[in-house]
Amino acid sequence: MIRILFLVLFVITALSSCNESNSQTEEEMQEFDAIVHSLTAREMLDRHFRYQKEKNLQLLRLTTIESRRNTIWDLSNMKRFDIFSIEEDLNDELQEDYSSISNFYSVTSFIVEYEVEYRREKQQNNGRYIWRYILVKENETSPWQVYSWGTIFA
Secondary structure, eight states, X not given: OHHHHHHHHHHHHHHHHHHHHHHHHHHHHHHHHHHGGGOOHHHHHHHHHHHHHHTOXXXXXXXXXXXXXXXXXXXXXXXXXXEEEEEEEXXXXXXXXXXXXXXXXXXXXXXXXXXXXXXXXXXXXXXXXXXXXXXXXXSTTSOOEEEEEEEOOO
């Protein structure tokens, strides 16, 4: 009898924590939807990293362009993610290149220094990295979104 009571209590606790998590994510989604169009490129990138660090896949995906939303983030494997610096890259050539090969309304990029540690190394090794993040606006009224990211080539 005690085992059954314990099992029922465990199931109720698990279900209530799932509901809290879902409603919290739903509230965060509504907040994000309300402000997404007013965010600057830097603010969107800050949100991108915040959601990555919080392991909030649903909101993380919304910070990227549609074609990047199926990226395998492996957030459950991430043990630690720390940002050391984010600096806007004012490289006009890069912005002109992206603008000439696409129909984006606006393009900007940031140089980001971060450190990541995984429980199991898979797609990326543990360590400190300096990567470029490119953000785009598809039109005048669309939000900034992360378009691409990767190592910086000289």
